[in-house]
Amino acid sequence: MKLSPPQLLLWGLLSVPGVWIVARHATGALGYGEAIQLSGEWAVRLLVVVLAVTGLRLAFPRAGWTVWLLRRRRDLGVAVFGYALLHLGVYLARKAEMPVLIVREALDPGMAVGWVGFVVFAVLAITSNDASVRALGPRWRILHRMVYAGAALTIAHWVITAFDPLVGWIHGGVLAAVILVRLALRRKTVRAG
Numbered sequence: 001m002k003l004s005p006p007q008l009l010l011w012g013l014l015s016v017p018g019v020w021i022v023a024r025h026a027t028g029a030l031g032y033g034e035a036i037q038l039s040g041e042w043a044v045r046l047l048v049v050v051l052a053v054t055g056l057r058l059a060f061p062r063a064g065w066t067v068w069l070l071r072r073r074r075d076l077g078v079a080v081f082g083y084a085l086l087h088l089g090v091y092l093a094r095k096a097e098m099p100v101l102i103v104r105e106a107l108d109p110g111m112a113v114g115w116v117g118f119v120v121f122a123v124l125a126i127t128s129n130d131a132s133v134r135a136l137g138p139r140w141r142i143l144h145r146m147v148y149a150g151a152a153l154t155i156a157h158w159v160i161t162a163f164d165p166l167v168g169w170i171h172g173g174v175l176a177a178v179i180l181v182r183l184a185l186r187r188k189t190v191r192a193g
Protein backbone atom coordinates (compact mmCIF):
# COMPACT_ATOMS: atom_id res chain seq x y z
CA MET A 1 0.00 0.00 0.00
CA LYS A 2 1.43 3.38 -1.03
CA LEU A 3 0.75 6.39 1.21
CA SER A 4 0.40 9.90 -0.25
CA PRO A 5 2.43 12.75 1.42
CA PRO A 6 -0.66 14.16 3.26
CA GLN A 7 -1.51 10.64 4.43
CA LEU A 8 2.08 10.18 5.67
CA LEU A 9 1.80 13.49 7.53
CA LEU A 10 -1.51 12.37 9.08
CA TRP A 11 0.00 9.05 10.23
CA GLY A 12 3.03 10.93 11.58
CA LEU A 13 0.74 13.13 13.68
CA LEU A 14 -1.44 10.20 14.77
CA SER A 15 1.65 8.32 15.95
CA VAL A 16 3.05 11.13 18.15
CA PRO A 17 1.07 10.34 21.37
CA GLY A 18 1.65 6.59 20.90
CA VAL A 19 5.41 6.94 20.40
CA TRP A 20 5.53 9.25 23.44
CA ILE A 21 3.57 6.75 25.60
CA VAL A 22 5.74 3.77 24.50
CA ALA A 23 9.04 5.67 24.92
CA ARG A 24 8.17 7.05 28.39
CA HIS A 25 6.67 3.78 29.59
CA ALA A 26 9.75 1.83 28.39
CA THR A 27 12.09 4.11 30.35
CA GLY A 28 9.90 3.93 33.45
CA ALA A 29 9.05 7.66 33.31
CA LEU A 30 5.39 6.73 32.77
CA GLY A 31 3.92 4.19 35.17
CA TYR A 32 1.49 1.38 34.29
CA GLY A 33 -1.60 3.33 35.47
CA GLU A 34 -0.73 6.41 33.41
CA ALA A 35 0.18 4.36 30.31
CA ILE A 36 -3.10 2.41 30.43
CA GLN A 37 -5.06 5.62 31.04
CA LEU A 38 -3.42 7.65 28.23
CA SER A 39 -3.59 4.85 25.62
CA GLY A 40 -7.28 4.22 26.40
CA GLU A 41 -8.12 7.94 26.34
CA TRP A 42 -6.38 8.48 22.98
CA ALA A 43 -8.38 5.59 21.50
CA VAL A 44 -11.61 7.27 22.65
CA ARG A 45 -10.56 10.77 21.48
CA LEU A 46 -9.84 9.45 18.00
CA LEU A 47 -13.16 7.60 18.06
CA VAL A 48 -14.89 10.95 18.68
CA VAL A 49 -13.09 12.36 15.59
CA VAL A 50 -14.07 9.33 13.44
CA LEU A 51 -17.72 9.68 14.40
CA ALA A 52 -17.66 13.47 13.88
CA VAL A 53 -16.42 13.25 10.26
CA THR A 54 -19.82 12.72 8.57
CA GLY A 55 -21.44 15.46 10.70
CA LEU A 56 -18.66 17.92 9.75
CA ARG A 57 -19.11 17.06 6.07
CA LEU A 58 -22.87 17.68 6.33
CA ALA A 59 -22.38 20.91 8.31
CA PHE A 60 -19.73 22.31 5.92
CA PRO A 61 -20.62 20.79 2.52
CA ARG A 62 -18.56 23.36 0.57
CA ALA A 63 -15.35 23.00 2.59
CA GLY A 64 -12.64 20.97 0.84
CA TRP A 65 -11.07 19.81 4.12
CA THR A 66 -14.24 17.88 4.99
CA VAL A 67 -13.87 15.86 1.74
CA TRP A 68 -10.26 15.10 2.71
CA LEU A 69 -11.35 14.12 6.22
CA LEU A 70 -14.04 11.82 4.79
CA ARG A 71 -11.43 10.11 2.57
CA ARG A 72 -9.14 9.63 5.57
CA ARG A 73 -11.86 8.31 7.88
CA ARG A 74 -10.63 4.74 7.48
CA ASP A 75 -7.09 5.77 8.54
CA LEU A 76 -8.54 7.42 11.65
CA GLY A 77 -10.54 4.27 12.43
CA VAL A 78 -7.42 2.11 12.12
CA ALA A 79 -5.64 4.53 14.49
CA VAL A 80 -8.44 3.99 17.07
CA PHE A 81 -7.63 0.27 16.90
CA GLY A 82 -3.89 1.06 17.09
CA TYR A 83 -4.35 2.86 20.42
CA ALA A 84 -6.66 0.08 21.70
CA LEU A 85 -3.88 -2.40 20.75
CA LEU A 86 -1.29 -0.32 22.61
CA HIS A 87 -3.66 -0.18 25.62
CA LEU A 88 -4.00 -3.99 25.54
CA GLY A 89 -0.23 -4.35 25.07
CA VAL A 90 0.45 -2.29 28.22
CA TYR A 91 -2.06 -4.45 30.14
CA LEU A 92 -0.70 -7.79 28.88
CA ALA A 93 2.94 -6.78 29.46
CA ARG A 94 2.08 -6.03 33.09
CA LYS A 95 0.21 -9.32 33.60
CA ALA A 96 2.32 -11.56 31.32
CA GLU A 97 3.26 -13.87 34.18
CA MET A 98 -0.29 -14.13 35.48
CA PRO A 99 -2.43 -15.68 32.68
CA VAL A 100 -4.96 -17.00 35.20
CA LEU A 101 -5.47 -13.46 36.51
CA ILE A 102 -6.02 -12.14 32.94
CA VAL A 103 -8.79 -14.73 32.43
CA ARG A 104 -10.31 -14.07 35.88
CA GLU A 105 -10.30 -10.28 35.26
CA ALA A 106 -11.77 -10.75 31.77
CA LEU A 107 -14.85 -12.31 33.40
CA ASP A 108 -15.46 -9.11 35.36
CA PRO A 109 -18.27 -7.13 33.59
CA GLY A 110 -16.20 -3.94 33.15
CA MET A 111 -13.30 -5.81 31.58
CA ALA A 112 -15.52 -8.20 29.60
CA VAL A 113 -17.12 -5.27 27.72
CA GLY A 114 -13.58 -3.94 27.06
CA TRP A 115 -12.55 -7.25 25.48
CA VAL A 116 -15.70 -7.41 23.32
CA GLY A 117 -15.13 -3.75 22.29
CA PHE A 118 -11.57 -4.64 21.33
CA VAL A 119 -12.79 -7.50 19.10
CA VAL A 120 -15.26 -5.08 17.42
CA PHE A 121 -12.48 -2.57 16.64
CA ALA A 122 -10.22 -5.40 15.42
CA VAL A 123 -12.90 -6.56 12.92
CA LEU A 124 -13.43 -2.97 11.74
CA ALA A 125 -9.66 -2.34 11.35
CA ILE A 126 -9.07 -5.63 9.46
CA THR A 127 -11.84 -4.75 6.97
CA SER A 128 -10.75 -1.10 6.53
CA ASN A 129 -9.18 -1.60 3.11
CA ASP A 130 -10.30 -1.41 -0.54
CA ALA A 131 -10.22 -5.21 -1.00
CA SER A 132 -12.70 -5.70 1.90
CA VAL A 133 -14.95 -2.87 0.62
CA ARG A 134 -15.06 -4.60 -2.81
CA ALA A 135 -15.51 -8.11 -1.39
CA LEU A 136 -18.29 -7.18 1.05
CA GLY A 137 -20.18 -4.77 -1.23
CA PRO A 138 -23.26 -3.27 0.52
CA ARG A 139 -22.60 -5.48 3.54
CA TRP A 140 -19.45 -3.41 4.28
CA ARG A 141 -21.50 -0.39 5.41
CA ILE A 142 -23.73 -2.60 7.55
CA LEU A 143 -20.68 -4.25 9.15
CA HIS A 144 -19.09 -0.87 9.87
CA ARG A 145 -22.18 0.27 11.78
CA MET A 146 -20.66 -1.91 14.50
CA VAL A 147 -18.61 1.18 15.36
CA TYR A 148 -21.60 2.39 17.44
CA ALA A 149 -21.57 -0.88 19.42
CA GLY A 150 -17.79 -0.51 19.85
CA ALA A 151 -18.28 3.06 21.16
CA ALA A 152 -21.00 1.99 23.64
CA LEU A 153 -18.92 -0.96 24.90
CA THR A 154 -15.86 1.26 25.36
CA ILE A 155 -17.75 3.87 27.38
CA ALA A 156 -19.30 1.10 29.52
CA HIS A 157 -15.77 -0.32 30.05
CA TRP A 158 -14.48 3.12 31.07
CA VAL A 159 -17.23 4.07 33.53
CA ILE A 160 -17.31 0.62 35.16
CA THR A 161 -13.53 0.18 35.56
CA ALA A 162 -12.44 3.75 36.37
CA PHE A 163 -11.99 4.79 40.00
CA ASP A 164 -13.66 8.12 39.11
CA PRO A 165 -16.09 7.52 36.20
CA LEU A 166 -16.89 11.24 35.62
CA VAL A 167 -14.42 11.73 32.72
CA GLY A 168 -15.78 8.55 31.13
CA TRP A 169 -19.35 9.86 31.37
CA ILE A 170 -18.23 13.19 29.84
CA HIS A 171 -16.65 11.37 26.85
CA GLY A 172 -19.81 9.25 26.56
CA GLY A 173 -21.87 12.46 26.45
CA VAL A 174 -19.62 13.96 23.77
CA LEU A 175 -19.89 10.77 21.65
CA ALA A 176 -23.69 10.74 22.02
CA ALA A 177 -23.88 14.46 21.07
CA VAL A 178 -21.70 13.89 17.97
CA ILE A 179 -23.98 11.02 16.84
CA LEU A 180 -27.20 13.00 17.52
CA VAL A 181 -25.95 16.12 15.65
CA ARG A 182 -24.99 13.92 12.70
CA LEU A 183 -28.48 12.30 12.64
CA ALA A 184 -30.16 15.74 12.83
CA LEU A 185 -28.01 17.13 9.98
CA ARG A 186 -28.66 14.02 7.86
CA ARG A 187 -32.44 14.43 8.36
CA LYS A 188 -32.21 18.15 7.46
CA THR A 189 -30.19 17.36 4.31
CA VAL A 190 -32.66 14.64 3.19
CA ARG A 191 -35.62 17.03 3.75
CA ALA A 192 -33.90 19.89 1.86
CA GLY A 193 -32.92 17.56 -1.03
Ligand code: HEM
Nearest residue numbers: 037040041043084088091114115117118154158161162163
Ligand atom coordinates in the same frame (compact mmCIF):
# COMPACT_ATOMS: atom_id res chain seq x y z
C1 HEM B 1 -8.75 -5.57 25.15
C2 HEM B 1 -9.36 -5.51 26.30
C3 HEM B 1 -9.09 -4.43 27.28
C4 HEM B 1 -8.39 -4.52 28.44
C5 HEM B 1 -7.73 -5.76 29.00
C6 HEM B 1 -8.41 -3.21 29.06
C7 HEM B 1 -7.80 -2.90 30.29
C8 HEM B 1 -8.01 -1.73 30.98
C9 HEM B 1 -7.59 -1.46 32.33
C10 HEM B 1 -6.81 -2.43 33.23
C11 HEM B 1 -8.00 -0.22 32.65
C12 HEM B 1 -7.74 0.54 33.96
C13 HEM B 1 -8.92 0.39 34.87
C14 HEM B 1 -8.63 1.05 36.22
O1 HEM B 1 -8.49 2.28 36.28
O2 HEM B 1 -8.49 0.29 37.19
C15 HEM B 1 -8.69 0.32 31.50
C16 HEM B 1 -9.26 1.57 31.43
C17 HEM B 1 -9.65 2.14 30.24
N1 HEM B 1 -9.75 1.54 29.02
FE1 HEM B 1 -9.41 -0.39 28.63
N2 HEM B 1 -9.08 -2.33 28.25
C18 HEM B 1 -9.50 -3.02 27.13
C19 HEM B 1 -10.19 -2.52 26.07
C20 HEM B 1 -10.34 -1.17 25.82
C21 HEM B 1 -10.74 -0.58 24.57
C22 HEM B 1 -11.10 -1.36 23.30
C23 HEM B 1 -10.73 0.78 24.76
C24 HEM B 1 -11.00 1.90 23.80
C25 HEM B 1 -11.19 1.77 22.50
C26 HEM B 1 -10.36 1.03 26.13
C27 HEM B 1 -10.30 2.28 26.73
C28 HEM B 1 -10.12 2.48 28.08
C29 HEM B 1 -10.29 3.76 28.74
C30 HEM B 1 -10.68 5.07 28.08
C31 HEM B 1 -10.02 3.54 30.09
C32 HEM B 1 -10.10 4.57 31.23
C33 HEM B 1 -8.81 5.33 31.34
C34 HEM B 1 -8.90 6.34 32.48
O3 HEM B 1 -9.12 5.92 33.63
O4 HEM B 1 -8.75 7.53 32.19
N3 HEM B 1 -10.11 -0.17 26.74
N4 HEM B 1 -8.67 -0.61 30.51
